Amino acid sequence: MPDKRLLHTARIAVRWSDMDNYGHVNNTVYLEYVQEARVEWFAQAGINIDHAPQGPVVLQTTHTYLKPVIHPATVVIELYAGPVGRSSLVVEHRLSTEEDPLRCYGEGHCKLVWIDHANGASVAVPDDLRKLMNT
16 A cells, blocks of 8 residues: 555554454454544544544445464554545555564455434535545
8 A cells, every 4th residue: 555645553552352262363353453543543633523513434344354463462553545535535454563564464444424413414525634635
């Protein structure tokens, strides 16, 4: 994803409880890591998603598991700008570790739709977010 615009980098310590009986991070936990990175990015960008009248909902999430992460480790999630539509945007992600930063452990994307929470209808992606994604 080097040709994509880097939006945010998050670092999250792997907890021992993140592991499954196969001895690596459970597959569902990777999506939690990516979600935490997105929430951190929205907060850093000044975009309020907590109880706001309008905000993102997840339409689709994909993640390709390339190498298992094993405790102890710190995952590094890089978020990249993907396509932006009228009411949707795609945030792509790449997951590595601080211990092995050049190896890609997983990658994927999340498609978000901006909605009005009161009526559940899609609304336009806010201009300030559109600028962040396109500059």
